[in-house]
Amino acid sequence: MDMGSPSLDFAEFYRGAKDDCLFAVLVSVGDQDTAQDLVAEAFARAWASWSSVSRHPAPAAWVVRTALNAGVSRWRRRRREVPVPDLALVADWPAAGETADGSVDPRIMAALLRLPARQRQVVALRLFLDLDTECTARVLGIAPGTVQAHLGRAIAALRGDLVPTRQEESQS
Amino acid sequence: MIDDELITVLLEQRGKVVMTTPVEQIINRGHAVRNRHRVHGVVAAAGAAAAAVVVTVSVALPASRPAGSHPAASHLPAGHPANLPSARLTAWTVTRLAGGSIRVTFREAADAAGLQRTLRADGVPVSVTFTGQQNPACQPYSAGTSQAFWPFGPSTGPLGGARFIANPKDAYTTPYALVIDPSALPSGAGLQISTSGTPGPTDSFQLDVSLVQASAQCTGG
Numbered sequence: 001m002d003m004g005s006p007s008l009d010f011a012e013f014y015r016g017a018k019d020d021c022l023f024a025v026l027v028s029v030g031d032q033d034t035a036q037d038l039v040a041e042a043f044a045r046a047w048a049s050w051s052s053v054s055r056h057p058a059p060a061a062w063v064v065r066t067a068l069n070a071g072v073s074r075w076r077r078r079r080r081e082v083p084v085p086d087l088a089l090v091a092d093w094p095a096a097g098e099t100a101d102g103s104v105d106p107r108i109m110a111a112l113l114r115l116p117a118r119q120r121q122v123v124a125l126r127l128f129l130d131l132d133t134e135c136t137a138r139v140l141g142i143a144p145g146t147v148q149a150h151l152g153r154a155i156a157a158l159r160g161d162l163v164p165t166r167q168e169e170s171q172s
Numbered sequence: 173m174i175d176d177e178l179i180t181v182l183l184e185q186r187g188k189v190v191m192t193t194p195v196e197q198i199i200n201r202g203h204a205v206r207n208r209h210r211v212h213g214v215v216a217a218a219g220a221a222a223a224a225v226v227v228t229v230s231v232a233l234p235a236s237r238p239a240g241s242h243p244a245a246s247h248l249p250a251g252h253p254a255n256l257p258s259a260r261l262t263a264w265t266v267t268r269l270a271g272g273s274i275r276v277t278f279r280e281a282a283d284a285a286g287l288q289r290t291l292r293a294d295g296v297p298v299s300v301t302f303t304g305q306q307n308p309a310c311q312p313y314s315a316g317t318s319q320a321f322w323p324f325g326p327s328t329g330p331l332g333g334a335r336f337i338a339n340p341k342d343a344y345t346t347p348y349a350l351v352i353d354p355s356a357l358p359s360g361a362g363l364q365i366s367t368s369g370t371p372g373p374t375d376s377f378q379l380d381v382s383l384v385q386a387s388a389q390c391t392g393g
Contacts, residue, residue, distance in 0.1 A: 010195075010199070011195045011199075014195045014198060015195070018191035018193075019186075019187065019189060019190055019191050020186060021191070022189050022190075022191040023185070023186050023189045026189055032189070036191060036192070036193065039191060040191075040193045040197070040198060040201065041201070043193075043198045043202075044198050044199075044201035044202040044204070044205050045202070045205050045304075045368070046202075047198060047199055047201075047202030047205075048202045048203075048205040048206040048304060049304055049305075049368045050202075051306070052306065052366065052368055052380050053368060062368070062378065065378070066368075066378075103188055103189075104185050104188045104189055105185060108181065108182065108185055109185070112182075123182075127179060127182060127183065128182075128183070128186050155175055155178065155179070158178060158182070159175065159178055162178065162181070163178070
């Protein structure tokens, strides 16, 4: 790593990790504008501590965790707001056919948002950020076995939620 | 649909969300974050100075000392600096273990100066900063930077396997905890404890520990 040009290193990291981090946070918080704002803040904090974060074993996980923490802190400051995501927010996602091609499938996002918060976080880190079980456990402060249990339950719930829809699609 | 297919469908969604904020805007925001950290550092230093005055007054006038002490103080040896009346014991606890090791439990990134003073009094050459910035006087101990992270822990970092620092069983859950064995530190080495994220409760920051060259300016000699 060229420590003589930290800004360049950071820019490279940002370009490579920003979309995955955004999606991981989006799955956790449920609102794209909020997710984008939290991830931007987290990347800004990563830049401010880049000498340390750049040596982190999983800088993208650092960003996601920081973004989620910022979301929790933001919610604490605004106690009167409903913590996101809430089932009510699922309805905010446009129905199938209302989004342009290339955007997130609203049924899949709605199914993800119906998962309990911890299961959603595990899916975000384990699947979408491609962290291993051990690293996911450390990010979330839970045991590796708990990660696997949450992931198993999440997959089962998503299967139950999405498979009938998909089968109907293929039959029509 | 079997699970592999389901996971494939889920992963296909990943590339459909694009972060549109330009990197220049992130870096500009990063400058603001860095400046905020500096301000926090100045405020923290001023707060520490004010706390020192309070300690002096409290010791000089025992009758004005707040009634009772924090329960954590009972775990500390008599005369331990953290037992001073106004020490911020709620933020962290330093406990001497059998065999000379020292356990540090972090509940909040606060009173870095107090923690540094306490650990140094227990024989740990250490620099502690909670401003998001590391002590500029500290130099890495070796060319291969040694660093550990909480809640990630040292097993994925270069400190993995080092005898001078360890994770208790519950270290990855908040409050963070680590065990330092000062006698196992390499000759001429000290520790630098700093934070990333924001000062405050443990769910707001991550803890970084690195091995540095011991010096008067960095680890107190």
